[in-house]
Amino acid sequence: MAFMHLREGIFFTAVSMSMILGCGNATNTSEGKQSTGGTTTGSFASGGAGGTATASSFASGGTGGAAQGQGSGQGSGGALAATGPDGFPAVCVNSLPLIPGEREPLTFSLKLELNGKPLIYGENNALAGGGTLLLSNLRFYISEVNLVDASNQRVPVDLVDSGGQHRKPYNVHFVNAEAPESLGLRVRAPVGTYSGVEFLLGLTDGCNNTFSPLDAPLDEASQLKWPHTFGYLFLRYEGMVTEPLTIMPSTAQKVHMGGGVHERMAPKISVLGAITVAKANAEIPLKFALDEVLKGAAMPADLANFMLPPPAPPGPPGAEIVAGEHLRQNVPKLTIFSLSGP
Amino acid sequence: MKDQSPRLLARNQRVHGWGWQLVLGFLVFACSATPDAVNLEPTPNLTEVSSPFGFSGSLASTAPADNQLTESRAKLGRRLFFETALSRTREVSCSSCHEQSHAFADPRPVSVGVEGKMGKRNAPGLANLAWVRTGLFWDGRVASLEEQAGKPIEDPNEMDLPLAKAVARLNSDASYVAEFQAAYAEPPSELSLRQALASFVRALVSSNSRYDAFLAGDSLALNDSEKRGSDLFFSSRTGCFHCHTERTLTNDGFFNNGSYEPGGDIGRKGLTGRTGDLGKFRVPGLRNIALTAPYLHDGSLTTLSDVIDHYAKGGRGDPSTDVQIERFELSAAEKADLLAFLGALTDEKFLTDPKYVERVER
Numbered sequence: 001m002a003f004m005h006l007r008e009g010i011f012f013t014a015v016s017m018s019m020i021l022g023c024g025n026a027t028n029t030s031e032g033k034q035s036t037g038g039t040t041t042g043s044f045a046s047g048g049a050g051g052t053a054t055a056s057s058f059a060s061g062g063t064g065g066a067a068q069g070q071g072s073g074q075g076s077g078g079a080l081a082a083t084g085p086d087g088f089p090a091v092c093v094n095s096l097p098l099i100p101g102e103r104e105p106l107t108f109s110l111k112l113e114l115n116g117k118p119l120i121y122g123e124n125n126a127l128a129g130g131g132t133l134l135l136s137n138l139r140f141y142i143s144e145v146n147l148v149d150a151s152n153q154r155v156p157v158d159l160v161d162s163g164g165q166h167r168k169p170y171n172v173h174f175v176n177a178e179a180p181e182s183l184g185l186r187v188r189a190p191v192g193t194y195s196g197v198e199f200l201l202g203l204t205d206g207c208n209n210t211f212s213p214l215d216a217p218l219d220e221a222s223q224l225k226w227p228h229t230f231g232y233l234f235l236r237y238e239g240m241v242t243e244p245l246t247i248m249p250s251t252a253q254k255v256h257m258g259g260g261v262h263e264r265m266a267p268k269i270s271v272l273g274a275i276t277v278a279k280a281n282a283e284i285p286l287k288f289a290l291d292e293v294l295k296g297a298a299m300p301a302d303l304a305n306f307m308l309p310p311p312a313p314p315g316p317p318g319a320e321i322v323a324g325e326h327l328r329q330n331v332p333k334l335t336i337f338s339l340s341g342p
Numbered sequence: 343m344k345d346q347s348p349r350l351l352a353r354n355q356r357v358h359g360w361g362w363q364l365v366l367g368f369l370v371f372a373c374s375a376t377p378d379a380v381n382l383e384p385t386p387n388l389t390e391v392s393s394p395f396g397f398s399g400s401l402a403s404t405a406p407a408d409n410q411l412t413e414s415r416a417k418l419g420r421r422l423f424f425e426t427a428l429s430r431t432r433e434v435s436c437s438s439c440h441e442q443s444h445a446f447a448d449p450r451p452v453s454v455g456v457e458g459k460m461g462k463r464n465a466p467g468l469a470n471l472a473w474v475r476t477g478l479f480w481d482g483r484v485a486s487l488e489e490q491a492g493k494p495i496e497d498p499n500e501m502d503l504p505l506a507k508a509v510a511r512l513n514s515d516a517s518y519v520a521e522f523q524a525a526y527a528e529p530p531s532e533l534s535l536r537q538a539l540a541s542f543v544r545a546l547v548s549s550n551s552r553y554d555a556f557l558a559g560d561s562l563a564l565n566d567s568e569k570r571g572s573d574l575f576f577s578s579r580t581g582c583f584h585c586h587t588e589r590t591l592t593n594d595g596f597f598n599n600g601s602y603e604p605g606g607d608i609g610r611k612g613l614t615g616r617t618g619d620l621g622k623f624r625v626p627g628l629r630n631i632a633l634t635a636p637y638l639h640d641g642s643l644t645t646l647s648d649v650i651d652h653y654a655k656g657g658r659g660d661p662s663t664d665v666q667i668e669r670f671e672l673s674a675a676e677k678a679d680l681l682a683f684l685g686a687l688t689d690e691k692f693l694t695d696p697k698y699v700e701r702v703e704r
Contacts, residue, residue: 122614122616122618122619123616123617123618124617134618136618136664213589214398215399216398216475220588220589220590220592220594221475221595223593225588225593227576227583227586227588238664238666240665253665254665254666316578316579317578318578318581320666321578
């Protein structure tokens, strides 16, 4: 598993190459309007420059223009003109200013489900065909959130704290199934009616490849920090499945998605459904289907380029990482997230 | 960023340089002033220390707003840490179960309190607890160092003294009253007693192992065997890294590491009542792990070799064991490498640093 133990030399070469590639992508892709053709897709193109506070491409939307916060990652803040290979800011910035303009709070209330029924952390959850699944760990990142307006324009929104006045560090929301408070994903958005929401299930390439230690939620206590200098898991799941095992894939025990660099970027999620942002603080249920995660982890995937060249530590990659890569590649075919009525 | 590591290293070296000058000066002064080992001054600074490489935020930033870290508070906490008057029988102090030479862990399997009463868990090391955010004690039942500090004093199996009585004893000692006034602008109280102890424990920072130097950019800090051991530690083959992350060496979580056996300590389930928390305990940081034997929450494993064997066989076999605890095989040479790596986590300075030694400010 060579990617696990790359040290600085290789890492910085990779970063340099990614920066070059990133600049190329930024000039070659500028799809300001992006169709949202399904409940869940992974097909957004990298957005071009010129995102504004009212409507922009998916990729450029999250920045809201030039960032002025303190950079605790690869840079020292300032303008985020450079984009990474995924079309998002190449610099991982902790403290971002709120997007200017009049906005109102909106809370997506995550509902964890298993086969359409509530998924309870730390308890045995009944499986459709018999047996149980005991959820012991479920964590993931959500970042770069955009709403989609009636004309399919993407409207970048602030990810904010519970008080609603401060943007979340790194523009990232951290979900931990053990912490109920983390299931409320709060944003600030312009008043209006929207047809859906989009986000990354994970981190931008800029954050994923930051070498310097970052603050919460991108620190090691998230349990998503890849322990080999750089990189993060985007989603971590562990659970115990009782008999009959035949009704669940072997990947039902553990799935770790992410942990790679550059070529394995965070899946992009699009969820269709009516969303209204009004003066009052609205709350909208956002379902998360663990069964879809487990299904994706067992679907076919192309692992031809999964391994990186030596040097590598002894032993093969863990089954959970392989399962995670299967999931990552198959996210566009899955309906992990869905909106339900308020 | 690559050039940050040497800078960090240089900064650390400067800090250490000053530290030894202070120590030297302190020793010279001490010898000429008094032979009393517990009344030496000036004392080395407790709070101006660098965060270990990769830890998020400065030491000062880890303190709560109502108990900002100051020298007077940390030094008062140090005095209290060694104070046997905080136990009912005046025989037991915090330091009775947290010995500096063992990285402030207890070399006995379980804590022994007043009148020889036995606890049920091993007293863990205290290094770098300032950065823990998910709860303290093996089951995470308290949220802060301030909350934690009063529990052993009142525990019938440890110091067995109600905090109110402890405070009364402190208020009967004019020197304590003066120190509390200086640190908290009030006489001793239950709150300030806990806050002062927390301040000292917060100041217990270990950041000078050879592994720390390696993380900070000194590629020669580890020898070949230790580097091979590091590769094994961070490989999917052993899976150690799932819980013990690269920089802090703990993911701050609670996991069932295969040590639970039916009828045994239920761990975090005793706090949450959740089925899935059966046998879960805090993942400890591993700095100085070679000095904190015996191991696990109950001190049931005597050596690090035993610990490796425990994980290699996938734990003790209870179905509650975390799915990440899986059997693996190591050759004798590989096991030696892994042990060598764990030995490189030892911070000799932390084990002997005079600023952590019992003393009374004047």
